[in-house]
Amino acid sequence: GNSVTQMEGPVTLSEEAFLTINCTYTATGYPSLFWYVQYPGEGLQLLLKATKADDKGSNKGFEATYRKETTSFHLEKGSVQVSDSAVYFCALSSGGGNKLTFGTGTQLKVEL
Amino acid sequence: SAVISQKPSRDICQRGTSLTIQCQVDSQVTMMFWYRQQPGQSLTLIATANQGSEATYESGFVIDKFPISRPNLTFSTLTVSNMSPEDSSIYLCSVIGVNTEAFFGQGTRLTVV
Numbered sequence: 001g002n003s004v005t006q007m008e009g010p011v012t013l014s015e016e017a018f019l020t021i022n023c024t025y026t027a028t029g030y031p032s033l034f035w036y037v038q039y040p041g042e043g044l045q046l047l048l049k050a051t052k053a054d055d056k057g058s059n060k061g062f063e064a065t066y067r068k069e070t071t072s073f074h075l076e077k078g079s080v081q082v083s084d085s086a087v088y089f090c091a092l093s094s095g096g097g098n099k100l101t102f103g104t105g106t107q108l109k110v111e112l
Numbered sequence: 113s114a115v116i117s118q119k120p121s122r123d124i125c126q127r128g129t130s131l132t133i134q135c136q137v138d139s140q141v142t143m144m145f146w147y148r149q150q151p152g153q154s155l156t157l158i159a160t161a162n163q164g165s166e167a168t169y170e171s172g173f174v175i176d177k178f179p180i181s182r183p184n185l186t187f188s189t190l191t192v193s194n195m196s197p198e199d200s201s202i203y204l205c206s207v208i209g210v211n212t213e214a215f216f217g218q219g220t221r222l223t224v225v
Contacts, residue, residue: 101157
């Protein structure tokens with residue numbers, strides 16, 4: 001079956017530090033890959049996505065590249081801000097039906 | 113985009129009782145999804161709610177415990193039946209918009225005591 005593995009948190013960084021949150025996946029076929037973000041007190045929001053190999057999703061300074069050879073979709077940002085503090089979920093959809101399989105989530109805390 | 117309204121936003125319930133969660137979408141959608149997010153864990157799909165037919169449940173979830181209604185293309189309910197403390201979770205409604213983007217409600221935080 002499908003599965004998503006992402007690094008455990010919490011991850012604590014200083015403002016303007018570089019961020020990497022690792023995500024690897026197992027899936028049949030050719031999944032679409034997503035990063036969702038959950039800010040404190042809010043619902044999940046799509047941050048970025050990639051639908052085929054070598055695609056790069058980007059939004060709000062965050063990027064992730066769909067690497068089929070390493071089955072990875074690592075999230076990166078060059079300079080984090082306090083407002084980026086949230087829980088980040090890696091997810092995939094595969095095989096039709098639009099069902100999402102989520103990773104366990106990584107809490108990011110950015111401090112001044 | 114789709115705007116999803118979920119009610120209630122939170123509740124504290126006695127064990128053995130049932131709670132019905134409502135999900136209203138501002139546009140017509142074919143499929144609606146119900147997820148559970150247990151404390152410290154990821155989201156797990158409970159079932160897919162189809163209009164005009166029975167919901168499709170994922171492994172480990174059964175209709176008797178989580179009955180779902182889908183009376184029209186903009187509304188669904190999930191009932192958590194005969195609750196126990198292990199049912200304490202956040203329950204989320206989700207729909208798929210154009211371009212395969214999933215939209216989520218803000219969730220219902222359930223505590224069973």
